[in-house]
Amino acid sequence: MKNSSLNFKRIYMRKLQFAVFVLIAIFFTHCAPSEQATKESNDQNEVYVFDDADIDSSSVTSPPPPVVEEPVVFEKKTVVDSSVAERYFIVQVGAFTSEDRAKKFIAENNSKTEFNLxxxxxxxxxxxxxxxxxxxTRAEAEIVRDKMWTIKEFKDAFIVP
Structure with missing residues (x-):
């Protein structure tokens, strides 16, 4: 009985050694260095161009001459007014990448302020x-901006000169 269990262990060990050998062989044959893999992938993308072909000069055309437009000159007029030019201050409450979002913001928040957005x-x-x-006046715009800050949706309001 002892002999048969010893035989069984030897057979088991040889099978185990064989399995390990096969796994190692598969591992080394299928794992390529990264340089080799990169080179193989670059080889697939290469295109050979025939550079010894003669150029047919009859088919080559020169580019058309550039079109130069004369610059438009506007007369510069200086308007001198005795009154100081009016300057406006605008309170901006939002900025959006799409017109739809701006419209939606106005629809949702126009009722929260006494001013028309x-x-x-x-x-x-x-x-x-x-x-x-x-x-x-800037002072008037600052008062309104400060009021707008008390409303959550307008907390980022600022004055645009």
Whole structure:
């Protein structure tokens, strides 16, 4: 009995050694270095260009001459007015990437303030800005801005000169 269990262990060990050997062989044959894998992937993307072809000069055309337009010159007029030019101060309460979002913001929040909210596209910032009507003095705009800060939706309001 002792002999058969010893035989069984030897057979088991040989099978185990064989399995380990096969796994190691598979591991080393299927694992390629990263340089080799990179080189193989780059080889697939290479395109051979035939560079010894003669150029047919009849099919080659020169680019058309550039068109030079004369600059438009506007007369510069200086308007001198005895009164000081009016300057407005606008309280801005939002800025959005889409017109729909600006409209939605106005629809949801117009009832929360006594002023009419309006929007316009500002090319300067590439956004649709939501603003209050303009004020003639900065002090007036600051008072309204401070009121707007008390409303959660308008906490980021600021004055645009």
């Amino acid at each position: 309006s929007y316009r596209y500002s090319a300067k910032v590439n956004l649709y800005v939501v603003q209050l009507p303009p004020f003639t």
